[in-house]
Amino acid sequence: MPAVLPEGEAVPETGALPADALVGAADRPLGFYLHVPYCATRCGYCDFNTYTATELRGTGGVLASRDNYAATLVDEVHLARKVLGDDPRPxxxxxxxxxxPTLLAADDLVRMLAAVRDEFGLAPDAEVTTEANPDSVDPAYLAALREGGFNRISFGMQSARPHVLEVLERTHTPGRPERCVAEARAAGFDHVNLDLIYGTPGESDEDWRASLAAAIGAGPDHVSAYALIVEEGTRLARRIRRGEIPMTDDDVHADRYLIAEDALAAAGYTWYEVSNWATSEAGRCLHNELYWRGADWWGAGPGAHSHVGGVRWWNVKHPGAYAAALAEGRSPGAGRELLSAEDRRVERVLLELRLSEGCPLDLLKPRGRAAADRALADGLLEAEPHRRGRAVLTLRGRLLADAVVRDLVD
Structure with a gap:
């Protein structure tokens, strides 16, 4: 089952934020994350807050149904307007x-987007993305999304090899994600992403190279590549514990990352975050950059997390409990935390260091600055940005990003 929510203080039934949360808001971008918690089947490695029809049966009745989900989520968008008040930001x-998300009808996704647009307005160059499984869309569906205002789409490819997809319990067939890219382009999508996973048990270097070649050959302008994380409570974790398949290996992950960097760079993709590459500035995922740069976003949906002006909160996880709260006129918030200045400083280092622009050295305390000097000497940080007052990871530093971050925030 999905991971548990963090602990925190209670969220007011109205969802009201502390008075100072919107101070300076005009200088911060605002984004919306809309969570659709339904899957046809659960992939063996997944611990996201998602539910299949079987998992929901008998636990939430009509409140947990995906048939009326869009209307429920729209209710939270209306709540967001009340909470954010006269915030003028598009x-x-x-x-x-x-x-x-694409298990819902295209009209439902367009309806959810329309609610955000009607309540807040969209910036003229707003980025509007949906995730999609390759076997959950067709050309007509994609055309309906594009006509409804979506201009970016992200397909979960994961691998081009059948035996790797089988271990991950993905349902699409090899070749389908590549065709999806062509169908999305034909529908008029400006930007297309393919998600890949490396380090799956049973995957070889050649399997990974083949997956990269297939993804690049499809012509997306963005590729994300993530190391497989074996989460406790998943079927994959149980299979590894029983000895059915081998545990993933950190050294293998490092080798696969280097293979990805070589292949993607040779094809004209540039890294801009440790796990993300794009063919141009315009191809970068602006929504994720909001997260990485500490901007404001409202997360609507069961288990979704939000952040506005140093206040972070999260919704109840179950779709039935989520719908019940909104039906009763209550915020679905399950808890929240107020970030201190030190919390926000640490988070800036944690997140900005992963970006190609790096983080300012003046964010670091004396011990962290000394750690940055050591990282520079060890070849983990770039020399020229360091001279200009920024900590930017080298390729070797990207392989050890978590360790570098721990040292710099000490």
Whole structure:
């Protein structure tokens, strides 16, 4: 089952924020994340807050149904307008994630987007993304999304090899994600992403090279590549514990990352975050950049997290409990935390260091600055940006990003 929510103080039933949360808001971009918690089947490695029809049966009745989900989520968008009050900012990015958002009718996704647009307005160059499973869309569906205002789409490819997809319990067939890219381009999508996973048990270097070649050959302008993380409570973790398949290996992950960097760079993709590459500035995922740069976003949907002006909160996880709260006129918030200045400083280092622009050295305390000097000497930080007052990871530093971050925030 999905991971548990963090602990925190209670969220007011109205969802009201502390008075100072919107101070300076005009200088911060605003985004919306819309969570769709439904999947046709659960992939063996997944611990996201998602539910299949079987998992929901008998636990939430009609309240947990995906048939009326869009109307429920729209209710939270209306709540967001009340909570944010006269905030004049148009929404810069909208990202529909899951789960499998494209299990809903295209009209439902367009309806959810329309609610954000009607309540807040969209910036003229707003980025509007949905995730999609390759086997959950067709040309007509993609055309309906594009006509409804979506201009970016992210397909979960994961691998081009059948035996790797089988271990991950992905349902699409090899070759389908590549065709999806062509169908999305034909529908008029400006930007297309393919998600890949490396380090799956049973995957070889050649399997990974083949997956990269297939992804690059499809012509997306963005590729994300993530090391497989074996989460406790998943079927994959149980299979590894029983000895059915081998545990993933950190050294293998490092080798696969280097293979990805070589292949993607040779094809004209440039890294801009440790796990993300794009063919141009315009191809970068602006919504994720909101997260990485500590901007404001409202996360609507079961288990979704939000952040506005140093206040972070999260919704109840179950779709039935989520719908019940909104039906009763209550915020679905399950808890929240107020970030201190030190919390926000640490988070800036944690997140900005992963970006190609790096983080300012003046964010670091004396021990962290000394750690940055050591990282420079060890070849983990770039020399020229360091001279200009920024900590930017080298390729070797990207392989050890988590360790570098721990040293710099000490």
């Amino acid at each position: 929404v810069r990015t909208v990202f529909v994630g899951g789960g499998t």
